[in-house]
Every structure is written in C-alpha cells, then in structure tokens.
Amino acid sequence: MAEEYQLSGESGKIWFVGVLMAIPISVVLALVYAYVDVYNPLIYFTFVVWMFYLGAIMTTLKVVAKVSKCRNKKAIMIFGSLIGLLSIHISWACFNYVLLNKVFDNSIEIILIDLILSPSRSLKSASIIAESGWFTVFGYTPTGFVLWMIWIVEGLGILLAGVMGGLSVLHEEVFCEKCGSWADDIDYNVRLSYNEDTIEGLIKGDIDSFYNHSLAPDGESPHLRLNIHYCRKCTGTITLDFDLITLKRNDKGEIEEESEDISPVFIITEEQYERFQKKDFANSEAES
Numbered sequence: 001m002a003e004e005y006q007l008s009g010e011s012g013k014i015w016f017v018g019v020l021m022a023i024p025i026s027v028v029l030a031l032v033y034a035y036v037d038v039y040n041p042l043i044y045f046t047f048v049v050w051m052f053y054l055g056a057i058m059t060t061l062k063v064v065a066k067v068s069k070c071r072n073k074k075a076i077m078i079f080g081s082l083i084g085l086l087s088i089h090i091s092w093a094c095f096n097y098v099l100l101n102k103v104f105d106n107s108i109e110i111i112l113i114d115l116i117l118s119p120s121r122s123l124k125s126a127s128i129i130a131e132s133g134w135f136t137v138f139g140y141t142p143t144g145f146v147l148w149m150i151w152i153v154e155g156l157g158i159l160l161a162g163v164m165g166g167l168s169v170l171h172e173e174v175f176c177e178k179c180g181s182w183a184d185d186i187d188y189n190v191r192l193s194y195n196e197d198t199i200e201g202l203i204k205g206d207i208d209s210f211y212n213h214s215l216a217p218d219g220e221s222p223h224l225r226l227n228i229h230y231c232r233k234c235t236g237t238i239t240l241d242f243d244l245i246t247l248k249r250n251d252k253g254e255i256e257e258e259s260e261d262i263s264p265v266f267i268i269t270e271e272q273y274e275r276f277q278k279k280d281f282a283n284s285e286a287e288s
Helices: 012-039 044-067 073-103 112-116 119-134 144-168 197-202 207-212 270-277
Strands: 184-188 191-193 223-230 236-248 257-260
Touching: 012 044, 012 073, 044 073, 044 270, 073 112, 073 119, 073 144, 073 191, 073 223, 112 119, 119 144, 197 207, 207 270
Parallel strands: none
Antiparallel strands: 184 223, 191 223, 223 236, 236 257
C-alpha cells in the first residue's frame, strides 16, 4: 500500500509574509468594495461584488500560504480567522470613508487611516446611519434592527471567508521538503472507469490496482479523475489522489461535472508516475 502524504506542519513565514501582504491587500479590496457599495445603484450588483470580495479574501490567503511556504493548517486557519475579523473592520472603515466623502462632497478632509485606527468612530457612525438608513430598495429604506441584521450577515460572510479560506487553502497541496518548493499540479486529464469492487483498495492506497482499470469513455458517469503533484526541481516528491466525477445536466440542458474528493493524497514512485503519464491501463489502446 502507498504511503499517505502529510504536510510537515511547518508554519514557514506565515506571520511575516501575511502582515506584509494580507493587510495592504485587505485595504485595497475593502476600498474597491466600499466604492461599489456606495455608488452602485443596483443592489443586486452589489451582492455579486460582495461574493467576489469574499472569494478575493480566500484567494489572498492561498497566495500568502504559498509565498510564505506555510505547511501548517492550524496556523493558516488562525491567520485566516484574524484576516476575516480585520477585513470586517477595514471594510467598515472604508465604507465610512467613501460614504462621508460622498455626503460632504469632499468639502471636509477625511483621512482613511484615521478611520482604520479608530474602531469606536466606525461604531458611532454605524449607529448614526442606522437611525435613518442610507439606501432604498423597492421603495423601502432599511433602518434600525433590519439594517443592523444586513450588516451582521455581511460581516459574518467576510469572517467565514477568512475561516473557510484558512481551512481549505492547503487542501491537497503538496510541498517538497527536499528542495523547499511547492510541487506542480500536473493536469494531464486521465479519467478511469469506476469499479465498485476495487474502489475500497484504491482509497487505502493500492496504487497498482489502478492499472487494472480502463480509460473512461467520453460521457461515462461516474468515473475517476486522477490528480498528480510533481516536484519538477528534484523529482523527489510525486503524489497521487483521485476524485469521483459525476456528470449531471443543469437547468440549461448543459452537462456539468460534480467532483467528490474520495481519497487521501498518496506518495508514488517515479516508475508509477511514468506509467500514469503513458496511460498504461487495462484496454487503454482500445479505449483511447
């Protein structure tokens, strides 16, 4: 049975790199979101931008983890949670900055850094805005409890993006400890027929049993997709995992893939890797 790959647990330079990268990026993202929030007249578009904002927070965490060479899931999760909390505060400070400049038409000087460094001013501003509201949708202006609930949901989404980003950022990522670099994700699109009789052995790491599978014909559902990570610098770290792919038709009649992660990440040899590259499987010549 193949050995299961595990991250080393080293934190790398997550805190140093994180502070240098994540905080400035968080300010830029929050400022862009604030301008859209205040000046965009279409509430639905603001919601879409909010979703992109959450995705950008998660992407920031992944970049920080890669650059800092963090291999500790707990460390990146804690860092992600802190970035989520910080992003809530920064996004509110940026919102205040943009809204106040709009209200006063830039007639008074408002300094963003002062708002960021003064959480109490943001809370006071929120209380004032909540009394009369600041936007109208379908002829209704949310105020008081309703507006606070909208802000709470918005903030929880930002916090969740940080927490979930931290949890998922190192999922199936492979780091080569020999040369100190991340292994490349090799996408050569090998799909194998699904065999219930051997799937349990595959999940336990019986790598050789893969060769008894045939390549999946187009349109077969479900089937297995192989994922390989390979260190190009030293070729000393090669891993394999696989997903269960199910094809389903969406509302538009288009075929979409649903992916289910059903295996750990296993360490494989150079010889096994070459066989996967050559697509050396049962009936491969007939199927390909």
